Amino acid sequence: MSDLLGEPGAPRARLRELLAGPEPVVAPGAYDALSARLVEQAGFGVVYMTGFGSTASLIGRPDVGLLTGTEMIDNARRIVAAVDVPVIADADTGYGNAVNVVRTVQGYEQAGVAGIHLEDQVMPKKCGHMSGKAVIGVDEMVGKIRAAVEARRDPDLLLIARTDAAAVDGLAAAITRGRAYADAGADLLFVEAPTSEDDIATVAAELHGVAPLVFNWAEGGRTPPLSLDRISELGFSLVLFPIGTLLAATAGIRALLATLRTDGTPAAALPGLPTFDGFTDLIGLPEIRDLERRFGTP
Template identity: 80%
Template sequence: MADLLGNGRTTRARLRELVEGPEPLLAPGAYDALSARLIEQAGFDAVYMTGFGTTASLIGRPDVGLLTGTEMVDNARRIVAAVDVPVIADADTGYGNAINVVRTVQLYEQAGVAGIQLEDQVMPKKCGHMSGKLLIGADEMVGKIRAAVEARRDPDLLIIARTDAVAVTGTDDAIARARAFADAGADVLFVEAPTSDADIERVAAELRDVAPLVFNWAEGGKTPPMPLERISELGFSLVIYPIGTLLAATAGIRTLLAALKRDGVPTAALDAVPTFEEFTDLIGLPEVQALEQRFSGA
């Protein structure tokens, strides 16, 4: 776990090793620093900062391009500071043109993320599993990817290029765009929201030898919930689970509030939640107490 004094260790080279490894890297979605800590404590090797979850948690609204790049970077910075595992951050469209992408990449890099995801939607964008998406031209997105590659100061910062073309112009165009993004220097390719096993298999067959691939196991989304064994067989390198933690937290909060509203006290729901002591332990109180002793001068 990340401690308050820090250890100065970079996670970018580690993320590249994991993505290039023999098994898919699993990265559950974190929407804040607490959910990121829980992911790390559960034993996962990477955290995915979800734009959907960040929007929902910060402003209680849907992922339709309402957050600014500054708000997203600030959340990424807090998440990175909370964990020692690599953090992959959603950077939406880069928040403008290729010049804006340059600054976006630099700000995320300064925040300490190990990888960023850029997509080819028109801004304001929408969640990849919503309808009504619009695309920028493939040439414009190629320019953004080239700008992102040149803007990074650390060559180990992973640039993930996402296309939302499947839902707009079809799978053929999505695959063609992904190839162009790889030619522009993208490290990892992300074809968003294929809607059938056949399309998933086609994406994998045509692109897995081009660059490492992302599979978005979007909980309740448009992509079929394929078993991990099959995802691995198809050659996907990174599997993200963007909103499961957010949905689980929502369910837990609803259950406690229902008990409180019904009974006037939350007692009936407390067996399903951590005790106060358990919770303060998992957020690092023992470390703080040790540091107090260490620096007390006693």
């Protein structure tokens, strides 16, 4: 976990090192700093900041383009500060045209993320596993990717190009876009929401060698839930598990509230929860105590 006075690391170089390895990099989703710390404590080497989960947690609404770039970057900054492992963040459409993308990329870079993904949806966008999506033209998205490449100050900042064209114009169109986005300078390609294993295999085969590939294992979404072995066999480099933590937290909160509503107190639910002291340890109270002793703070 990130210490308040810890030495800054090199998460971007670390992410690129992990992606160069033989196995897919697994990145569970986090929607806030606490869930990010839990991902890191569970032993995962990368955290993924989910836009779906960020929207749900920050404003309690669906992922339909309601959050601004400022809100998303602020969330990314808090998540990055809470962990030592690299953070990959959802940057939606870049929140405007190519000029807006320049500012978006620089904002995320200043927030400390190791990578972002930009998508080719029309604003306001929708979650990639919802219906009713629309995409901008290929040339416009190519311009946005070129702007993103030039906007980053650190060449190790990972730029992932996502296309949602499969649901709009078909898989072949999405693959064609992927090639164009790689030519524009994207480091990884992300074809969102293929709906069959055959389509996933086609994406992997057609884009093999063009750029490393992202697989979005969206819990309950439209893409079949392949095993990690199969994903590795197909050659994907990065696997996102975006909303499992959010769904688990929702289920846990609902269960606690049901007990409280029924019994009048949460006592019956407490054996299944972290203890108060255990939780404060988890979120770093021992470090605070050490700092208080070190600096003589009452």
